[in-house]
Amino acid sequence: MTGASHDVRRRAGWLPAEQAHLEAWLRGRRERLADRDPDQVLHPAVAALRDVIESDPVLRMEAHEMIAQVPSTGDYADRHLESVEELLELIDEVVRSAPEWGEEQMVMTPLDGVLDWTKSTPAGFAFYRDPRVNDAIREVLQAWCTFLSSPESADVIVDAPGGWRSDAARRAVGMDQFEHDPDDARWGFTSWNDFFTRRFRDGERPVAAPDDDAVVASPCEATPYRIAGGVRRRDEFWVKAEPYSLDEVLAGDESVDAFVGGTVWQAFLSALEYHRWHSPVSGTVRRAWVQPGTYFSEADAQGEAAVLPQRSQGYLAHVATRAIVLIEADDPTIGLVAVVFVGMSDVSSCVIGDGVEAGARVSKGDELGYFQFGGSSVCVLFGEGVVESFGLGAIPQAPDEEPSPLRVRSHLATVRRADD
Structure with a gap:
C-alpha cells in the first residue's frame, strides 16, 4: 500500500504493517463464510444496522457504492468485498470473537480491517458520517464490547498459536511489566477486555518530577x-x-x-x-x-x-x-x-x-x-x-x-x- 509506512494504524500495530498481510487475513475471513450455517441469523445489533441501511434509499445506495467503488489511494491487490450481505456477515463474525495473536497477519482491530475498503471510498466518506449509521454502529460496538467483557472472550489467552500466552506474544506485549498471575491458565484475566486494560506493576512507570509542578x-x-x-x-x-x-x-x-x-x-x-x-x-x-x-x-x-x-x-x-x-x-x-x-x-x-x-x-x-x-x-x-x-x-x-x-x-x- 502506498504510504503504508506513514499509516498510523500500521505504525501502531492496529493493522498489519504490510498490505499483503491484511489482504491474506481478509481472504481467510471471507473463505470462512463459505462454512457459515446458512440458517445462522445475524446478531440483533448487526441486523439493526442492516435495517437502517435498507430503510433509506440514500443509505442503501451509499452502502452498495462504497463496496463497488475502488479506494483511490493504496495498492489493493484484491477486492475486499463483493456485497452488502457479505459485509454484514463479516461484521457478524467479528462481534462474536476476540482478536488473536499473530506475528505477520495479526489484525488487532478486525472490524477496522473488514471496513478498510469501504472507509476509503467517496461513498464511504458520506456513509460513515451519517448520524443514523453512527447510532447503529454504536450498538454493534456495544454488543461486541459485551462479548469482549465476557469469560468466553478470554479463551484467546492461551499458550498456543494465535494465543496471547505464547512466547512470541508474551515478548511483544512485554507481559513481565504487567500485573498478572503466571500460574493461571488465563493469567488471571476474566475476559479479553480485562487483559486489554491490564495495569503496570508497581514501580514500572514512575511519575516524572512528582514534586515539581512545572x-x-x-x-x-x-x-x-x-x-x-x-x-x-x-x-x-x-x-x-x-x-x-x-x-x-x-x-x-x-x-x-x-x-x-x-x-x-x-x-x-x-x-x-x-x-x-x-x-x-x-x-x-x-x-x-x-x-x-x-x-x-x-x-x-x-x-x-x-x-x-x-x-x-x-x-x-x-x-x-x-x-x-x-x-x-x-x-x-x-x-x-x-x-x-x-x-x-x-x-x-x-x-x-x-x-x-x-x-x-x-x-x-x-x-x-x-x-x-x-x-x-x-x-x-x-x-x-x-x-x-x-x-x-x-x-x-x-x-x-x-x-x-x-x-x-x-x-x-x-x-x-x-x-x-
Whole structure:
C-alpha cells in the first residue's frame, strides 16, 4: 500500500504493517463464510444496522457504492468485498470473537480491517458520517464490547498459536511489566477486555518530577504525532493542513477561551501498549464527560481521498467519540489543562474513572480512566504561552523512523515557572 509506512494504524500495530498481510487475513475471513450455517441469523445489533441501511434509499445506495467503488489511494491487490450481505456477515463474525495473536497477519482491530475498503471510498466518506449509521454502529460496538467483557472472550489467552500466552506474544506485549498471575491458565484475566486494560506493576512507570509542578507528565503510553501552536477557536480541521479547531475539539465547552492561541500535543496509542489514562498535572477536575461522535469516519482532505489515517488523526479529535477532562492545575502559571482521549477504530469505549468528576482532586500521575478495546489517540491542550519546552521523547518522529512511545507519566513538557 502506498504510504503504508506513514499509516498510523500500521505504525501502531492496529493493522498489519504490510498490505499483503491484511489482504491474506481478509481472504481467510471471507473463505470462512463459505462454512457459515446458512440458517445462522445475524446478531440483533448487526441486523439493526442492516435495517437502517435498507430503510433509506440514500443509505442503501451509499452502502452498495462504497463496496463497488475502488479506494483511490493504496495498492489493493484484491477486492475486499463483493456485497452488502457479505459485509454484514463479516461484521457478524467479528462481534462474536476476540482478536488473536499473530506475528505477520495479526489484525488487532478486525472490524477496522473488514471496513478498510469501504472507509476509503467517496461513498464511504458520506456513509460513515451519517448520524443514523453512527447510532447503529454504536450498538454493534456495544454488543461486541459485551462479548469482549465476557469469560468466553478470554479463551484467546492461551499458550498456543494465535494465543496471547505464547512466547512470541508474551515478548511483544512485554507481559513481565504487567500485573498478572503466571500460574493461571488465563493469567488471571476474566475476559479479553480485562487483559486489554491490564495495569503496570508497581514501580514500572514512575511519575516524572512528582514534586515539581512545572513538569507535565504524559497522560498515556503513546507515540507523539503532532505539536501545534497558536491554535484557533475555529479552523478548517477537515483540510489537508489539519489545523485544530478548539470549538469542535472541546465540543463547544465554555473553557475554549482558555486555549485560544495555545498549544495542542497529540499522540497515538499502540495496539499492544497500556491503555489507561493518567493526569498530566496536579489540580482540581473542573469537568469530565464523554462526547458522542462518529465511528470509522476518515478525512477526505481538500477533495483528495485522504484515507491514510495520519491525515485523519487531527480530524478525528474533532468528530470521533471522546472523553474530555478539564483540570485546573495547582500551578497558576499552567491554569486550565484539557486532556482529550479519542476513541478510534473498533470498540474504543472511553471510560472515565470512578470519582473523576467536577471538584475532584487529582495528583500528577493519578489514573483518570481507560480505553476499552480499540485504536485510540490523546490530545493535551495548554493555554497561550504556558509551555516552555517539550521533553525529547515527546517530540514527534519523522514518518520513516521506527515509532517509539513516550512512556506514561514520564516527562511530556516543562511549563513556565512562576518566577519567570
